[in-house]
Amino acid sequence: MNVADVDLATSAESPRAALVAQLREQGSLRTDRVTAAFLAVPRHLFLPGVSLTRAYENDSVVTKRNEHGVSISSVSQPGIVAMMLEQAEVEPGHRVLEIGSGGYNAALLTELVGPDGAVTSIDIDADVIDRAHAGLAASGYTSVNAFRADGEFGAKDDAPFDRIIVTVGAWDVPPAWVEQLAEDGRIVVPVRMRGLTRSVVFERDGDQLVSRSVEVCGFVAMQGAGEHDERLVLLHGKEIGLRFDDEPPGDVDLLNGVLASPRTEVWSGVTVGNTEPFDTLQVWLATTVPGFCWLAVDPELDTDIVKPANRMASPAVVDGATFAYLTIRKASSEPGTSVYEFGVHSHGPDAETVAARFNEQVQVWDRSHRGGKGPRVTATPVGAPDEPQPGGSVIRKKHVTLTVSWT
Ligand SMILES: C[S@@+](CC[C@H](N)C(=O)[O-])C[C@H]1O[C@@H](n2cnc3c(N)ncnc32)[C@H](O)[C@@H]1O
Incomplete structure (x- = not known):
């Protein structure tokens, strides 16, 4: 199915098309390419046991909680997935790494990279990888390379990546992501800055990463080597x-x-x-x-x-x-x-x-x-010659120092 086949305004009889129409209207879906991917991928096949209505609501579905009842894995909210894919600007032929798996977003990425591209999707949790494999097999997106790994270290065997899309809340930007990023690549990552999470698109500028866009989002927290407790x-x-x-x-x-x-x-x-x-x-x-x-x-x-x-x-x-x-x-x-x-x-x-x-x-x-361009975030590797001094808008992490500036 592609965008031209669907009258988005009057398609309420199809839950998937109705969701897409809603995401278009609220501005989460902006381009025809990402819209077409959303129309093509059957989200319900990644949510077995969940009703069709629930599978096509603009809501996240929690799939796992820890012993304290805190959500540690979910199938992300379609509106946030759409917003991050629009931020990523994935092109046909791209090699993409997704950190934080589940299958649904990997299938959308497969649509976007096309037959000449490649999608690697990793998760720290073996159960999530099993769930991703099942959903990808059921929906026919079998080219995705999904396996268990701690995202802190990326996936060096499949690198370099044109896009790295992190779908779990990150407190830091570990060196592996920068090392495994193609020269003109892009990292889209929900970064936690003083307890506040924003989806930041980073591009290289010399040794630094500089933000191209900063959007509101919410994600479950990173586990493993990059875990950071409040x-x-x-x-x-x-x-x-x-x-x-x-x-x-x-x-x-x-x-x-x-x-x-x-x-x-x-x-x-x-x-x-x-x-x-x-x-x-x-x-x-x-x-x-x-x-x-x-x-x-x-x-x-x-x-x-x-x-x-x-x-x-x-x-x-x-x-x-x-x-x-x-x-x-x-x-x-x-x-x-x-x-x-x-x-x-x-x-x-x-x-x-x-x-x-x-x-x-x-x-x-x-x-x-207020009403301006919003913040600009720069990530400088710790120890780099141009690392900024701590101050009001400088946030020190383990691997990078973030600077938040305003124009
Ligand atoms: C919001 S879910 C990902 C949703 C997924 N992208 C989708 O298509 O629905 C976040 C995932 O990140 C995983 N995760 C947490 N820490 C991780 C880490 N260090 N490396 C890789 N995955 C991690 C969790 O197990 C969880 O499944």
């Missing part, structure tokens, strides 16, 4: 969690009892409509505010002691014995309107100073970066 600080019993990507700044015991101190509240005057994205605000705060972390409230223990902008993950900051977080309030009292204003709540001995500083960064984002 640090969790609990407040008010276990009601409030502060998640740090690295070691928290200073002595977090100083925060004991901090919520018993009075709350300082400041408002930014920066407003947002309820359907308006503000993902670049999150990147701005995460990469410019020292002591940045994410605040989450346990829904079962929630006493309403904090009022974050998002109870599952709100930008926050710790500075000594003081902490502050992003909050939100309705900006207009007129019925029917849904415009919200950002503000900051803070507790602790320096609550006013820390809240003012955090609030100022919300205003800087609004004045200078």
Whole structure:
């Protein structure tokens, strides 16, 4: 089936074509080539035991959880798969490595590279590779080379690759990916930067990798050699969690009892409509505010002691014995309107100073970066002569130093 055969607007009788129409409309599918691949690949064959309706919803399907109930493998959400394939710009004849398997995306890639290309798909989990083999056999995409391996080390026997597409959350950019990338190749990877994941397209620029596009996404976390655990600080019993990507700044015991101190509240005057994205605000705060972390409230223990902008993950900051977080309030009292204003709540001995500083960064984002081109991310190998010094927008990883800049 190709795009011309399907009237996307009136194809609701076919679940696959209806999903494709939805992805086209929301902008996840932009090109005819990727659209045709989505029309061709039967996603339900990679989801045995899942209903046809569920298989063609724009939703991820969790296929494995760890002992704590955390999702460790899934068939990714079609909208995210589409967005990353559009970012990758895969061409006929390309050699592609997919890190994080399952079969569905490998089949889509096979459509995109055509008979002259090659797709290698690896997963750290043997069960996932078995599932991928079964789905690929059932759907006829038998040319994919799918095998068990830790993605940290790539797949050197099949290298070089024109595209490396990572479909698992990566904290770092290991050297094998760069070594196995063709000279004019592209890596598409969901990179975790201070607890925030963005799908970044990297291309080479000398010894560095430079981003060409940065998009919002969410993925299960990398296991194996590239695994990186967050640090969790609990407040008010276990009601409030502060998640740090690295070691928290200073002595977090100083925060004991901090919520018993009075709350300082400041408002930014920066407003947002309820359907308006503000993902670049999150990147701005995460990469410019020292002591940045994410605040989450346990829904079962929630006493309403904090009022974050998002109870599952709100930008926050710790500075000594003081902490502050992003909050939100309705900006207009007129019925029917849904415009919200950002503000900051803070507790602790320096609550006013820390809240003012955090609030100022919300205003800087609004004045200078809102609606702009978004962040540009550079990855420089650790130890390279031009490695940047640590600072507000410099994030040190084990293998690379990331610099986040704005134009
Ligand atoms: C979101 S799923 C991949 C979905 C897949 N691309 C598809 O077509 O549906 C992420 C996968 O990454 C795998 N994974 C986690 N850490 C890995 C690693 N170090 N190397 C390779 N695969 C890894 C997990 O086992 C999981 O199956």
